[in-house]
Amino acid sequence: MSELWLVRHGQTPWNVDGRLTGWTDVPLTALGERQARALSGGLTAERFERVVASDLNRAVHTARLAYGEPHTVSAALRELNFGELEGLRWDEIAEHHKSALQGFEGFQAPGGESTATLRQRVFGVLDALPPGRHLIFSHGGVLRLVLREFDQDGFLPPCSVIGLDWRHKRLQFVQRGEW
Numbered sequence: 027m028s029e030l031w032l033v034r035h036g037q038t039p040w041n042v043d044g045r046l047t048g049w050t051d052v053p054l055t056a057l058g059e060r061q062a063r064a065l066s067g068g069l070t071a072e073r074f075e076r077v078v079a080s081d082l083n084r085a086v087h088t089a090r091l092a093y094g095e096p097h098t099v100s101a102a103l104r105e106l107n108f109g110e111l112e113g114l115r116w117d118e119i120a121e122h123h124k125s126a127l128q129g130f131e132g133f134q135a136p137g138g139e140s141t142a143t144l145r146q147r148v149f150g151v152l153d154a155l156p157p158g159r160h161l162i163f164s165h166g167g168v169l170r171l172v173l174r175e176f177d178q179d180g181f182l183p184p185c186s187v188i189g190l191d192w193r194h195k196r197l198q199f200v201q202r203g204e205w
Contacts, residue, residue: 027157027158027191027193027194028155028156028157028158028160028191028192028193029158029159029160029189029190029191029192029198030152030155030159030160030162030189030190030192031069031072031074031159031160031161031162031187031188031189031190032162032164032168032169032172032187032188032190033065033069033088033089033092033161033162033163033164033185033186033187034164034165034166034168034169034182034183034184034185034186034187034203035054035058035062035080035082035084035085035087035088035163035164035165035184035185036054036055036057036058036059036060036061036062036084036087036088036091036184036185037054037055037057037058037061037184037185038052038053038054038055038058038084038184039052039053039055040052040113041055041058041184042055043115044115044116044117045113045114045115046108046111046112046113046114046116046119047105047108047112047113048104048105048106048107048108048109048112048135048138048167049082049104049105049107049108049112050112050113051082051083051084052083052084053083053084053087054083054084054087054088058084058088058184058185059087059091061088061184061185061203062087062088062091062092062185063091063092064185065088065091065092065093065185065187066091066092066093069092069093069161069187070093070094072159072161073159074093074158074159074160074161075156075158075159075160076097076098076155076156076158076160076161077089077093077094077095077096077097077098077160077161077162077163078096078097078098078099078100078103078151078155078160078161078162078163079096079098079099079100079103079162079163079164080099080100080101080103080104080105080163080164080165080168081099081100081101081103081104082104082105082165084165085103085163085164085165086099086163088163088185089161089163092163092185093161096163100151102147102148102150102151103148103151103162103163103164103165103168104164104165104168105164105165105166105167105168106135106138106139106141106144106167107135107138107139108135108138109135109136109137109138109139110135110136110137110138111123111135111136111138112135112138123135123136130170130171130174130179131174141171144167144168144171145171148164148168148171148172152172152192153192155192157193166181166182166184169182169186169188170182172188172190173188173197173200175195176190176195176196176197178197178200182200182202182203183202183203183204184203185203186200186201186202186203187199187200187201187203188200188201189201
């Protein structure tokens, strides 16, 4: 069995501003830190063989506050690289880019990466995990990508958690961050 719990990082200043945040290494807000600490009670009651995080500070810091030091950090678990769209607010993005990003499949940011490339790198990490229970701290686009594998779609708020039986491709639960 390979059980995965994926956690979206806590709130960042760019989340508050409605900016596309891919590979820019923005910190958590004070609320983001409280969100991460609020997860601690539920997560520390569980036992995981491995804790893995995206190498971006917002994911690593969420892991530390919610559970503890990650065993591994990986750039492969980063958010989608938004290229020329990075840092733009939603209202600053051209309609055709908004529509493509909302559709998700086949999206590629100008000067950035495609959702197909995102899928390759993220699923490469998840598929390589040994059997056991794993806690993974990552990003909203990564959780959306994984949920789409289970015929679900949607944008989850900061500090949302999804549980998966990865080997048998079963969604166990979705816990939306409440803020």
